[in-house]
Amino acid sequence: MRGRSHEPIFWSIFGMGGVIAAMFIPVMIFVTGIGGAAGWDAVTGALAHGEDGIGALLNHAPVRAVLGLIMALASVHAAHRIRHTLIDLHVHAPPAVLIVASYGAAAILSALIAIVLALF
């Protein structure tokens, strides 16, 4: 089709990242941040007891892979939103530059997340 846009690629990853971020990240913040800080027994217990808790869960490769995927998709989501906001704010840059800068940053961030998850 003439003039067909390739934006669906970015948009669909953006959409996935948005759903994933909205579903999981508040829960993750609540459990690991607020719940832990408030001293909820269930959460602090899970954090403290390495063998049964979150620490043990993180030793499973599939769990790390899912965590990495959540964070990578959320970074692409953020990159897409930042790219379009810059355009809306009349930042005059060639479209290719904005695409490389925004999704490139998300790719680098995702790679760093993957390295951290693989090594630690």
Place this chain on the structure above:
Amino acid sequence: MSTAIETMVKFEVFRYQPDWDEPTYQVYDVPYHEDWVVLDALNYIKDTIDGTLTYRWSCRMGVCGSCGAMVNGYPKLTCAAFLSEYMPGPIRVEPLVNFNVERDLVTNLEGFMDKLESVQPWIIRDDGATDELKSEYLQTPAQHAVYQQFSMCINCLLCYAACPVSSHSDEFIGPAALALAQRYNLDSRDEGVEQRRDVILKDEGIWECSFVGECSAVCPKHVDPAGAIQQAKMTGAIDYYRRLLMPWTVKS
């Protein structure tokens, strides 16, 4: 009703005539009436103070969509903007942004008309019966409900004035026209999805939309163009991947 001292409201109205070098703001004092809208004030100015003031209006009841303007920087139908909401004033009235100005509050709508026509907002039939109705096309209430909301558009263009994408892209087809495209694509009587596809699925169609949602926020008829565009993006994305991964399932 008469009061001893009439309350006055200051109006700062955008003025521009084609033979002027630059636009200016003219200040008018208008008597305040609780039941007046901005359009009543404009009519008062034109009838009693300055007959050269030019603006569009017709029905003064939110149906014709011709009296849209920026009221204190926000796109409004002037027939639905009560003075009481802006007291004690001043009230600044300007033409809708993102359009070229012809004269005073009157904007040039040709670009929009071309975009509207490009999405073919009418029922298209495979049997070619676009201009001559060959039979009744029946529709259930459920089928009607699918697109009913998007059919309420009055082309007032407040959504274009609110749209950040329209502010930087002249080519962007824009909220109202895309919502109408979706309205016909969702109509059970319509068979024109394929014919609208090329226009809707290019960058200047749905994909430039950054989903800020201001179009839906300012719409006086609650059409939700942003929702229509999001729906179209979902079908557009499925269409894209289908063409990419299973091209044999797509009609040429």
